[in-house]
Amino acid sequence: MAVEVVMPKLGMAMKEGTVSVWNKGVGDQVGKGEPIASVSSEKIEIDVESPAEGTVLQIAVSEGEGVPPGTVICYIGNPGEEIGESITTVKNQTPEVEKVAPTTENTAPTLQTKTPRDRVKISPVARKMAEAGGLNIEEINGTGPGGRITKEDVQEALKTSRSTQVEQNKEVDITSDKPLEEIEQIPVSGIRKVIAERMYDSLQKSAQLTLNMKVDVTNLMSLQKKTAETVQYRFDNKLTVTDFIARAVVLSLQQHQQMNSSYIDDKIHLFNHVHLGMAVALERGLVVPVIRNAERCTLIDLSRKIKELAQDARRAQLNSDDMQGSTFTISNLGAYGVEHFTPVINPPEAGILGVGAVYDTPVFIGEKVERRSILPLSLTFDHRILDGAPAAAFLQTVKQYLEDPITMLF
Structure with missing residues (x-):
């Protein structure tokens, strides 16, 4: 049966934790003890490890979203397995906080379907860099295992994109001697x-x-x-x-x-x-x-x-x-x-x-x-x-x- 992964309680005074970044996406395989996400409280950030081996069936909390400790953040199980009412809970759940499991009136939540964006194999860091740089990840050539797009692939794509932009600016205004201003945007989180x-x-x-x-x-x-x-x-x-x-x-x-x-x-x-x-x-x-x-x-x-x-x-x-x-x-x-x-x-x-x-x-x-x-x-x-x-x-x-x-x- 599917296993719940909940927001850990990082100290007695913690009221809310935030998912800083997901290292895995829906459909990805995970091993027991493998870091699947980074979560942060007011003063500390830690990696959440998978309590079991399996597949990420559903992500219940998005990046940047804050939830109370004990809240379910994702489910891990066998490929194609439905998430029902009988679920194994990880041990670090806090008993005083009621778990929030996604439900509907008459049916259990269905397995999330992958969008074209999800089907592209890319690391979370690389995805963020690509989004900040305005790159289409489907156009980036991945050199990682199984064609996975790595941070280095995105950096190379950004260099190519900037070089192309410089050439285009030169063609538009060949009389201008002002250098192209390059701006890197870094999301503030964690x-x-x-x-x-x-x-x-x-x-x-x-x-x-x-x-x-x-x-x-x-x-x-x-x-x-x-x-x-x-x-x-x-x-x-x-x-x-x-x-x-x-x-x-x-x-x-x-x-x-x-x-x-x-x-x-x-x-x-x-x-x-x-x-x-x-x-x-x-x-x-x-x-x-x-x-x-x-x-x-x-x-x-x-x-x-x-x-x-x-x-x-x-x-x-x-x-x-x-x-x-x-x-x-x-x-x-x-x-x-x-x-x-x-x-x-x-x-x-x-x-x-x-x-x-x-x-x-x-x-x-x-x-x-x-x-x-x-x-x-x-x-x-x-x-x-x-x-x-x-x-x-x-x-x-x-x-x-x-x-x-x-x-x-x-």
Whole structure:
């Protein structure tokens, strides 16, 4: 009998998931465990694997469509099999959500018939590229297995199409020396769409202001080097500047509770615990894994958790719960050579700290000029929650910890 594949629940708070792309079409063969679609929630995107071997009988949810977890997104079975009322359900269905199975009044849904568009063998990525480039997929020569059109085939067809267009433009206006403008259109979907919506919403619904401050981290860099061998030997770890910054932020948030808060329903919610978000840049977009109860962590504990979460993020092993509930966020662009920048608040948090690149510069120490290492910090805060003075006081406390790093070891 046919097998239902449902929208998985990617975390306790997930209310809706979106099908980002279908890797298989109706009539395609699939193997057990083979990725058949990519789905995304508010902050995470994963591949949905086929729970059984068979044929895709029907696709119930289109690309870009959002549905509650537990909703049937497709059916897998034997070729020609009708989808009846008795259906095997996959185990990741959430019992509290009623499945939405396509039905009619008197008869079960019939197997979808293939249109000429469906009969063309083409990968989902290639299909999207062809549609964006205005190409007719029936005119593209496929070089993949069984004549399947691949991404490379579409790229080659686009090159040919553009060359033809250039020649046509030359024939129309041989006197024009303006180059042909080539525009590539990329659909905004999945994580990129979620980020776009959240950042726009953040700027529209909060009063954001950014303060910049420079911190002398010469002593911190020296302490890092002096303790490197001991830390490696005793804890099998390496302390980074980011680890020290995270520790300084956690200690400072405990002293400035207004910065460890959120603006929700016209009320300021002050938090006793620090749930620290650490922004991680991925190829698909930005994710913010959360270190819960960070105030209970030592510097070494914090360092380990930062590295573990960053590694999980790059391996796509984070779940939705790992990226929710942060009370303050750190975003580090120092690796890209950026000094000061304006980070955007991760709503509904009160603030976010932007970390720039450390640079060396001459500084007057009394009457002498010394070479010092300077760290630029940029604090964006919600002016609805606190004013400039308390925000500056928080940033000043972070600065004090970083300039006297020995105080963070105890």
